[in-house]
Amino acid sequence: MTALYQSFYDALIPDGRYMSYIDGLKITITISFFAIILGSILGSIVAIMKVTAINYKIKFLEFLCNLYINVIRGTPLMVQLLIIYNLIFTSRNTNEILVGAVCFGINSGAYVAEIIRAGIESIDKGQMEAGRSLGLNYLQTMRLIVFPQALRNILPPLGNEFIVLIKETSVAGIIAVTDLTKAAQYIASRTWEPLPPLIIAALCYLIIVLGLTKVLNMFERRLAKGDRN
Amino acid sequence: MIETRNLNKSFGDNLVLNNINETIKKGEKIVIIGPSGSGKSTFLRCLNLLEKPSSGDVLFDGINITDKNANVDKLRQKMGMVFQQFNLFPHMTVEENIMLAPVKLGIMSKDMAKNKATELLIRIGLQEKAQAYPNQLSGGQKQRIAIIRALAMSPEVMLFDEPTSALDPEMVGEVLDLMAQLADEGMTMVVVTHEMNFAKKVGTRVLFIDEGIIVEQNSPEGIFENPKNQRLKDFLSKVL
Numbered sequence: 001m002t003a004l005y006q007s008f009y010d011a012l013i014p015d016g017r018y019m020s021y022i023d024g025l026k027i028t029i030t031i032s033f034f035a036i037i038l039g040s041i042l043g044s045i046v047a048i049m050k051v052t053a054i055n056y057k058i059k060f061l062e063f064l065c066n067l068y069i070n071v072i073r074g075t076p077l078m079v080q081l082l083i084i085y086n087l088i089f090t091s092r093n094t095n096e097i098l099v100g101a102v103c104f105g106i107n108s109g110a111y112v113a114e115i116i117r118a119g120i121e122s123i124d125k126g127q128m129e130a131g132r133s134l135g136l137n138y139l140q141t142m143r144l145i146v147f148p149q150a151l152r153n154i155l156p157p158l159g160n161e162f163i164v165l166i167k168e169t170s171v172a173g174i175i176a177v178t179d180l181t182k183a184a185q186y187i188a189s190r191t192w193e194p195l196p197p198l199i200i201a202a203l204c205y206l207i208i209v210l211g212l213t214k215v216l217n218m219f220e221r222r223l224a225k226g227d228r229n
Numbered sequence: 230m231i232e233t234r235n236l237n238k239s240f241g242d243n244l245v246l247n248n249i250n251e252t253i254k255k256g257e258k259i260v261i262i263g264p265s266g267s268g269k270s271t272f273l274r275c276l277n278l279l280e281k282p283s284s285g286d287v288l289f290d291g292i293n294i295t296d297k298n299a300n301v302d303k304l305r306q307k308m309g310m311v312f313q314q315f316n317l318f319p320h321m322t323v324e325e326n327i328m329l330a331p332v333k334l335g336i337m338s339k340d341m342a343k344n345k346a347t348e349l350l351i352r353i354g355l356q357e358k359a360q361a362y363p364n365q366l367s368g369g370q371k372q373r374i375a376i377i378r379a380l381a382m383s384p385e386v387m388l389f390d391e392p393t394s395a396l397d398p399e400m401v402g403e404v405l406d407l408m409a410q411l412a413d414e415g416m417t418m419v420v421v422t423h424e425m426n427f428a429k430k431v432g433t434r435v436l437f438i439d440e441g442i443i444v445e446q447n448s449p450e451g452i453f454e455n456p457k458n459q460r461l462k463d464f465l466s467k468v469l
Binding site for chain 1: 277279302303305306308309310312314316317318319320329330333334375378379382
């Protein structure tokens, strides 16, 4: 028991090691936060473009959207990360955190796009027709009538995507970002005991994800109004 | 007020509307009857371009709305439409449903739209439902609110696409009463319906559509008491 206590103590306290976790955590959260925002914006735009392209039979636009979605979803995230890091950001003083956030954002955007598209398509066509028949234009109807309803169907899978994204940022270490996972690995290499730091890192991820889940549940409840019978 | 010229609509190889030329004048109450799949709903939906005609023109107040440069959104503001499935917006209260289009299109201020909504709700006796959500209402209430939602835009013509077909029988009356009231006030109406008594009482002209063609049209008396076309006779013998 004392040995267990000692190993966790070693993984946390000496040389201010807890600060490494906190710094790693900050980077993980930064990358996740900006990736979620970028992914959401990118995903929304691509989803609306794709739905519009399908509705108005704009083949070229639909092709472009599908190209992005298929390429991103069809290749491993880690490979994308390495390609973007080595190919595009080759300069000396690269900001790895920015590269990470952009890469994870672009990756997430493809999944978000499909989630939002499915959500929009789940809304009865009559809603669009009712909006248009009142004289609202396509985008107004989308924004005021279809999208708010779609949001209720979008939110659960979207939350799921955010959770996956946060955890996937743990591979950011391969582009020389000292995120939470990498920080844990560094400490393990110092203490010669890999398990305690990794368990601490795992707990940190768990706490973030549980917190996010709570926030998302709150949103879902708020959106459920109008369902009351 | 509304005129169609050589209106054709086909879905794939299926010709739904076959060269329809028809003029609807101000103040007319047109009732369209016909068997299912005959194209009567498609005809109605072509009038405000919810369905895009395959060829031919639709003119509204002399403006060709099938023209590429026509501002369809603007013209639709003057054509109210009521659907079989009500299509109220479930995420908004009744009042918000009514206020949405006038406010967002800049036709009324929020206060004006609110007053208008209250006035319309009082008219149909549902003022206490202003803050209710559509799911809390009966079918008849939903459809009457859908009607006044369209009225809030002060349309010049109202299109009804089988407005009572999705209702429980005991609620059909309240919706038809409201429609009859509108007709009395001089609203131009085009109604696709299976309610033959409504056609007789309210209609000024009845169109019988079958296989995409207006086979026969006449006053209600002419259609129901003295039908000439054999298919119309067969149809009436089944529904009356």
